[in-house]
Amino acid sequence: MRNIWTVYKRELRQYFVSPIAYLVMFAVLLLIGLNFNTDLQDRANFEPADGTVVLSTFAFLMVFFAPLLTMRLFAEETREGTLELMLTMPIRDHELVIGKFLGAWAFYSIMLLVTLVYQGILLSLTNFDPNPALLQSELDLGPIIGGYIGIWLFSGATIAIGMFFSAMTENQIIAGFLSMAVLFILWVGDLAGLLPASIVSTRVAEALRVISLQSHYSTSFLEGVIRPEDVYFYAAVMFIMLFVTTRLIESRRWR
């Protein structure tokens, strides 16, 4: 545990001294802000406020920005030779992998927490029923709470996938590109049914939906519903990717 904690602290610190992390956070917040304001403008006086807009935007942006933050995790260490050095230290491969993963996930969690500002704004805009017995906000908090739980798990899965590709190659660009491509496929897998049957059969389209990152999020967490299989899915993706990444790191000893 101590080794995991040490690696975790080191990784998290790395993010706060890395300009790219700030640039990513800046870009994410700016894009979410734009979407948030557009949506609010569209809804004003017509529809109730919807806090999940921020979260669905965040989830989509993660497909492109998560690889930018995870591509360096192992690829940079491999290129600079520090990974070999770390492997000679009294630290197990899985401790290294878990520590790095938790560091990256913590940074994402911080970024996610910053988006609570948008929910605070929406809450400040909504009125409350004057009847104390019916004290209910115009903002349905269920989908927002569910959405935050879901997106936290979702980003854990994207980080685990990004980290796997980072461990595959020493070239950060290739690692970033590969994970972006795979995350994008896993994102649009939700829409596999729209492809003609001559390209993808219905059963395969259904299978693609099952492994799609979006399908376990958009129709459940974002609706205010928590289903154990969705929680399990994201946890399973994390476990599997961390397991495979550990095996990849381990393979350096015998390759």
Place this chain on the structure above:
Amino acid sequence: MNFRQAFQSLDLPKLSRWGAMIGAVSLLIALIIFLAQEKLTNEAFAALVIGVIGLGAWMLIAPDELRGWLSGRQIYYGTGTVVVTVIFVGLVSAGYAVVQRQQITGDLTTYQKFTLDNVSIDAVNRLIERMNQVEQSGTEADGSPLKITAKIVGFYPRSQLREREAADIILRQFVNAGKGKIKVEYIDPDENPLQASRYGYGLDSASGSTIGPLFLTLVDENDDTRGFQPLVIGEPNERNISTQIVQLLVAGQFKVYFITGHIEDEITSEASLGLSKAATGLTDGLGIDVAELDLSQVDAIPDDASAIMIIAPQTDYSESDIAKIDAYIQQGGRMLIAADPPYVDSRLTSGGNNQSFLKDGLFNQYLWHEFGVRFREDIVSDPLSSTEDSDLNLVVQQFSSHAAVANFPNTSPIFSLVRSIELLEDTSAGVPEPDTNQGKYVRSPLLGSSEESFAEFGLPDADGNYSLTLINLDNPTDFTEGVDIRGPLTIAAAIQLPLEDQQTVTPRIVLVGDADWMTNQLVSQAANSYLLQSLVDWLIGSADLVTPPAASRPDLLPVTVSNQERSRIQLITLILLPGLVLGAGVVMWGTRRRN
């Protein structure tokens, strides 16, 4: 250099390695194509051939490399890693299947959108009870015990897998509440057009909307519906599903007879003035059996009549007919009469001559004598609530709070050529006449015309006689003081016994001053259809027997944002928040450069 020399100068082992790589990639592509299309297509076969040739060439040209690769440490360790990984992934995937089967859902929404309310749970429990009763009362053809299950069938084409997933959240609540007696099946209508047609899924040519995607049916152990006609649930929400469960419960319990023999509109007629759509609405929408009944052919109205409907008669009823109706009503019968204005009606252009419910007509006199209510010989003109087509097409604007029309939706029914209804309370005396039963009943207006309306009793002819037949598109209605009556006017009314007299029999009567709203040309209007269901529901008392379906969740109010608030929000979210992060990055970058 000749060909032989050129060939010898090639680095064949290196080329074979490239061949092996290309072959491996081709095999992978072949596998992906095969998995995606679930058959060996030409493309997959071509990739397979390239793969085999590439790898085969490498094996033939560089057999030592193959041997070394197979016995090398990479294969030794790699195989172990792959096997362990496959086992791990397999176990995790199996765990997913187990968790998914539990069908557990946590509902965080404020209004518990994905949690069944007590009304729905009650409906499901009643359904289970009913299925258990059916199982105990019968057996399969081979003598084995009967097992009945309610099945919700969802038709979702492959392009709507996402919608199917969304529907599944609420459907699994019913499955869980059903304790094994409710199951869900999804069918792709494109792959199973026969099933789709069997359930009636598809485009409704009349309304242009899709019938479905959800249907409710009962099946036995062999998935046989045993002749049960599937009910259309429509869109997946709790109200729709529980409504159809309730309809399933009342199915077969009620039967409504449409009286014939006086040139009434017919339930078998699909013409614009027919009643086929109204009849279908009652059978499919409310689970009520419908049939026609010619009073001259029967001694009495059948005992299984939950209600009788008299729709647009063109001639008066005979004493014998009225006696049969009276006997039925006195035993607690229910009756709906929808009558068009006399002499003229919507068949105005075709020269109709409606003689029903004239002031001195037998049936009208009976209604007045027994119940203190009758149809007037007039046409209601309502400039305030007319449609664009004609000032005689009336959009109902006044609803009473009577149970028969309670909770009416926001839209109003559309009538065509309406006659008004006179209640005892409308007369100058307002008290029951002697030697009548008027005092026994309570009369309640249900629908009314606007304040601007008036009852047109006719236009004067050359002799100064007022006649309704003179009214047409060129000679519109015109209020005449002393002849016509100013609105608001009653255009539908309900009659029943006072509450204290309802211990033994509970007759109910509804009078509507128009019949066209029920015909095929107008009943498809959402409000007209709702009015029909609502009136029949009240008449037959189905609402008293089963709990009404769950009401829809209250809507959240729209968010209001002032310009000042909007500017402040833009400042925070587009400038301050990203700016702070960018500023922190610049500071950090500067600090690092200085160090």
